[in-house]
Amino acid sequence: MILYDYYRSSAAYRVRIALNLKELDYQQQTVSLVAGEQRSAEHLARNPQGFVPALQDGELLLTQSMAICEYLDERYPETRSFLPSSIADRAKVRAMALLVACDIHPLNNLRMLKYLVSELGASHEQKTDWYQHWVYQGFDALEQMLDANAGDFCFGDQVSLADISLVPQVYNAHRFECDMSRYPNINRVNENCIQLKPFMMAHPDQQVTE
Numbered sequence: 001m002i003l004y005d006y007y008r009s010s011a012a013y014r015v016r017i018a019l020n021l022k023e024l025d026y027q028q029q030t031v032s033l034v035a036g037e038q039r040s041a042e043h044l045a046r047n048p049q050g051f052v053p054a055l056q057d058g059e060l061l062l063t064q065s066m067a068i069c070e071y072l073d074e075r076y077p078e079t080r081s082f083l084p085s086s087i088a089d090r091a092k093v094r095a096m097a098l099l100v101a102c103d104i105h106p107l108n109n110l111r112m113l114k115y116l117v118s119e120l121g122a123s124h125e126q127k128t129d130w131y132q133h134w135v136y137q138g139f140d141a142l143e144q145m146l147d148a149n150a151g152d153f154c155f156g157d158q159v160s161l162a163d164i165s166l167v168p169q170v171y172n173a174h175r176f177e178c179d180m181s182r183y184p185n186i187n188r189v190n191e192n193c194i195q196l197k198p199f200m201m202a203h204p205d206q207q208v209t210e
């Protein structure tokens, strides 16, 4: 398998965690987002959206991190599943995972931040305010959902798709100096996750940077 990856991409970070949890072997090929390689013809042929990640599994080329994580879960069922067995519980896990992936991350990804600065003239402070605002909106709600659902992890005591989605967002919230002291549940779950080897190995500091 080949993961088209960038160390600081939180969407790619999700897929690295999922691959590690599934104990799958994969090669990583860096697509440098700072060098603009995501917009090269070569990468657009892999992902017409010009995003990382993309995952090549044999003949199959996949995009969209959450779709890739669910693909890995279904295609490689031998190891632990990212989703609980009941339909209702799966919906709860997906709700938390998608809160991050659909309602926080797209508002704060690289192209959005670049647009704010280069097209709308936002200052560094305004960009940071924007970033933090959408993290707080999402995390305020997620913190309440964790009151109802969390144990050691987002949903009970089993690692799930919600944790795969959350940990990279917490990493980025720290990068953008969000005040994380308001989120005891999120912090507890994140601490529990990052002590696990599959999460440790997926951390941006453990990746090739260029």
Ligand SMILES: N[C@@H](CCC(=O)N[C@@H](CS)C(=O)NCC(=O)O)C(=O)O
Binding pocket: 008, 009, 010, 011, 012, 033, 038, 050, 051, 052, 053, 063, 064, 065, 066, 101, 109, 110, 111, 112
């Ligand atoms: N919904 C997509 C989002 C992917 C995404 O936003 N990737 C970012 C890095 S985290 C990217 O490649 N950005 C390139 C750019 O903005 O130019 C997914 O989950 O795969």
